[in-house]
Amino acid sequence: MSDKPRVLSLMQPTADSLHLGNYLGALRQWVALQEDHEAFFGVCDLHALTVEVTPAELRQRTLRAAAQFMAAGVDPEAAPVFVQSHVPEHAELMWVLSTMTGFGHAARMTQFKDKTAKGGQDQANVGLFTYPILMAADILLYQADKVPVGEDQRQHLELTRDLAQRFNSRYSPTFVVPEPHIVKSVGRIMDLQDPTVKMSKSASSPNGIIELLEEPAVNAKKFRSAVTDSGREISYDEEAKPGVANLLSILSAFSGRPIDVLVGEFEGKGYGDLKGAAADAVATVISPFRERTLALMGERSELEQILARGADRARGVASRTLAKVYKKVGLLPPVRR
Structure with missing residues (x-):
């Protein structure tokens, strides 16, 4: 033992x-x-x-x-x-x-x-x-x-x-x-279309959930259509800006950079920039994951x-x-x- x-x-x-x-x-x-x-x-x-x-x-x-x-x-x-x-x-x-x-x-x-x-x-x-x-x-x-x-x-x-x-x-x-x-x-990782609810198979809409084995282009499109919030400032506030907060959480988890650092990096930038960065960070990790999974399924x-x-x-x-x-x-x- x-x-x-x-x-x-x-x-x-x-x-x-x-x-x-x-x-x-x-x-x-x-x-x-x-x-x-x-x-x-x-x-x-x-x-x-x-x-x-x-x-x-x-x-x-x-x-x-x-x-x-x-x-x-x-x-x-x-x-x-x-x-x-x-x-x-x-x-x-x-x-x-x-x-x-x-x-x-x-x-x-x-x-x-x-x-x-x-x-x-x-x-x-x-x-x-x-x-x-x-x-x-x-x-x-x-x-x-x-x-x-x-x-x-x-x-x-x-x-x-x-x-x-x-x-x-x-x-x-x-x-x-x-x-x-x-x-x-x-x-918690929230639904991209309704950032007030947790991302899950049972609760999320098809466009609100990022599936690990989905085609990368499909997931990139889901990030582009992610619901954000009123205003233009990129700041972390789960109550007032749940959509932006969710994207920052995802980007932080996949990039390894703290959320407060990311907020500073996106000062003066728009929501589209944040969505693109989150999509790229996720793709960098899960694209090879997807390839490994499909290879294992082939054996x-x-x-x-x-x-x-x-x-x-x-x-x-x-x-x-x-x-x-x-x-x-x-x-x-x-x-x-």
Whole structure:
């Protein structure tokens, strides 16, 4: 076992391409974390079943997500990359944890309430309701010390911590109680057409989201049509100038220059200059990323072998945890023939 702290993070394959927010808020952080952590990164395809998707789409998106992890710089030799459904211990531990989760506690999860606010609970599936319990199983299986999460996932991690502590108290210490690894260095990336809402696949319009695998010319056009604000001065003010603030945040994240320095550099210049600079900075980073992803997708058999090796390494950890859990809760072990 490594002396390094262990970290785990998964991402859903819910679209044909990851977007700018995924890159800055997750992928880039994963690459840094693998340097000084024992890291496991996965594609959580079981979670993706909570929304309707065709089988062919899900399989293709799962491979594309894994390819994008590696294109961003995740090294599968240093940090196993695997597919959640290839490690059946995830679903098995989820069932045990679900028997320890109160119905009222699960019903109070903000994400479930938000997603059922419009269509009502009758339109939601049970998988959406139990999603946080599967997420808890994902984390606890690997005895992760840290879990990179956004603020919107903090409540789910608190459920994970509660379940770990409850199990440890009832049966004896078994699970590491994970700590959140909240990324503070990158501000929220907002929709280019509505900079008051976060850039996301579910909320953003097609022109408001920058997809990592989109043709560079298409993304450049989206930047040119980005909504800005009244006036002409380029300054950082999230309340009064959300559009300009968003473009400055993106440019800062991809150029490495602080926002206050950028504001000084754009003194006397117009919004068009800022849009062009942001588009160029993003293209410099994601154009080679796109090429690497497409190259990996062109070697499907090798990509699948990488995922198979990642699943083997993940199961090496997950199976040991599940065996301890099954023994402690009293499940009869199978007789080996």
